[in-house]
Amino acid sequence: MDLGLKGRRALVTGASAGLGAAAAMALAAEGVELAICSRSLKRLGIAAEKIYKATGIQARLLEGDISKEDDVHRVVAEAGEVDILISNGGGPPPGQLTEHDAAKWQEAANLVLRPAITLTRDVIDGMVERKWGRLIYITSVGVLQPIDNLILSNTYRAGVTGFCKTVSNNYAKYGITANCVCPGYTATERLENLAKDQAAKSDQTYQQVMKQFASLSPAGRVGKPEELAALIAFLASERAAYITGTSIPIDGGLAKALI
Ligand SMILES: NC(=O)c1ccc[n+]([C@@H]2O[C@H](COP(=O)([O-])OP(=O)(O)OC[C@H]3O[C@@H](n4cnc5c(N)ncnc54)[C@H](OP(=O)(O)O)[C@@H]3O)[C@@H](O)[C@H]2O)c1
Numbered sequence: 001m002d003l004g005l006k007g008r009r010a011l012v013t014g015a016s017a018g019l020g021a022a023a024a025m026a027l028a029a030e031g032v033e034l035a036i037c038s039r040s041l042k043r044l045g046i047a048a049e050k051i052y053k054a055t056g057i058q059a060r061l062l063e064g065d066i067s068k069e070d071d072v073h074r075v076v077a078e079a080g081e082v083d084i085l086i087s088n089g090g091g092p093p094p095g096q097l098t099e100h101d102a103a104k105w106q107e108a109a110n111l112v113l114r115p116a117i118t119l120t121r122d123v124i125d126g127m128v129e130r131k132w133g134r135l136i137y138i139t140s141v142g143v144l145q146p147i148d149n150l151i152l153s154n155t156y157r158a159g160v161t162g163f164c165k166t167v168s169n170n171y172a173k174y175g176i177t178a179n180c181v182c183p184g185y186t187a188t189e190r191l192e193n194l195a196k197d198q199a200a201k202s203d204q205t206y207q208q209v210m211k212q213f214a215s216l217s218p219a220g221r222v223g224k225p226e227e228l229a230a231l232i233a234f235l236a237s238e239r240a241a242y243i244t245g246t247s248i249p250i251d252g253g254l255a256k257a258l259i
Contacts, residue, residue, distance in 0.1 A: 004238030006031030010084035011076065013066050013119065016043035018188030019138055020088040022225035025050070026233040027084065028057035035079035037062040066115040067107070076122035083130070084236045085123050087116045087160075088138040091190050092152035094197050100152060112156035117163060120178075124171065133176035134236045137164050138228075141184040143247060144255040149198070161247055168245035177244035179235050184251025185213040186223035219252030 010027050014020035016038035024036050028051045036059045038044050044061040051059055062078050064071035066089045076082065092108035093100075100108070116137050127133025139157040140147070146154040161180055168178035185191055195209040204212070214221045228250050234240055235248075249255050 001239065003030050003233060003236075005084075005233070005236060007033065008083040008236070009033045009035070009079075009081055010086060010236070011035045011037065011062075011079040011082045011119075011123070012086040012088065013037045013075070013115065014088035014090060014138075015086075016040055016047045018190055019183060019186065019225050019228055020086065021047045021050075022229035023086050023088070023136075023138075023232045024059065025054060026226070026229035027086075027236060028055040028059070030233055030237070031057070032084065032236070033057065034059035035062055035075075035082075036060070037064050037066065037075045037079075039063065039065045066119070067110040069114070069118060072115055072118045073122060076119060081126055081130075082123040083127070083132060084134040084136070085119055086136050086138065086232060086236075087119050089115055091140075092150075092156070094149045094194060095151065096149060097151055105152065108152035109156055109159075112153065113159045113163075116160045120163075120167060124167075124176075127176050128171070128174045131175045133171070133174070134240075135164070135167060135176065135178040136232055136235055137161075137178075137180045138232075139180045139182050139247065141182045141249050141251040141255050143180070143182055144249055144257055164247075165245050172244050175241070177235070177240065179244060180247040181228060181231055181235070182247050182249045182251065182255075183228050184217055184223055184249065184254040186225055186228060188225055191222065217252030217254040221252065223250060223252060 012024045015036035041063045048059040064075040199206045
């Protein structure tokens, strides 16, 4: 299927590793011009080299910390015209309600919720002018079924979901779609760190925790970043023009709700 993406321009944040890097790779494979952002120019360079080797697309590297408002403004300005925004970044730390003090709650809001809002505010006028845009937010299956011990993530990703749905209502008339993708347990550095944390706090080994993560979905395994990336590329495409305001789980069946 021709996704009709050749020549479109994407900004992917949190793109030096994991889900963001996979999304960037999938878009580049469709001929999308890329600007990729993370806190580390070195890690971005490594990701960009892989993308170039696989697709011939030379990504622009934008160093920035999306939890900082000024960095987000600068990154969007340096990215130039953005047709496709993939809003993504690191995940907040695990823990329960009282394990996080007020500063930690604020940090998590700055990392998860605020960048989604600021990135969108900064790219939306250009999309309206060009009457075309794709806003895609990487959230989590935790918005469908809260994940134990991840209260910060469960809370602020629900906020991103409400934000995305509202934006989708307001901007569909300009040819702009807004959707969330909701990964379940997917094999990235983030998952490894969560497994290490859980192993350290329990009598399970790291391997046992990873096995437990895999067993939580009917598919019986964790996801691959490329699987999420394929969904993102489709949602970014011409073919997905009538899909907006959704939150699509990609979780091997983990979320048990009917719809
Ligand atoms: N993997 C899963 O199972 C899973 C499931 C549900 C939801 N999620 C969520 O999906 C998102 C991506 O997950 P992942 O597994 O790909 O995480 P990851 O492996 O930790 O990768 C995170 C990426 O974001 C970048 N990043 C982190 N903090 C940043 C910041 N403040 N500013 C700019 N870039 C930043 C990192 O690059 P630098 O270190 O170079 O900055 C890296 O490229 C996270 O929010 C995660 O919580 C993941």
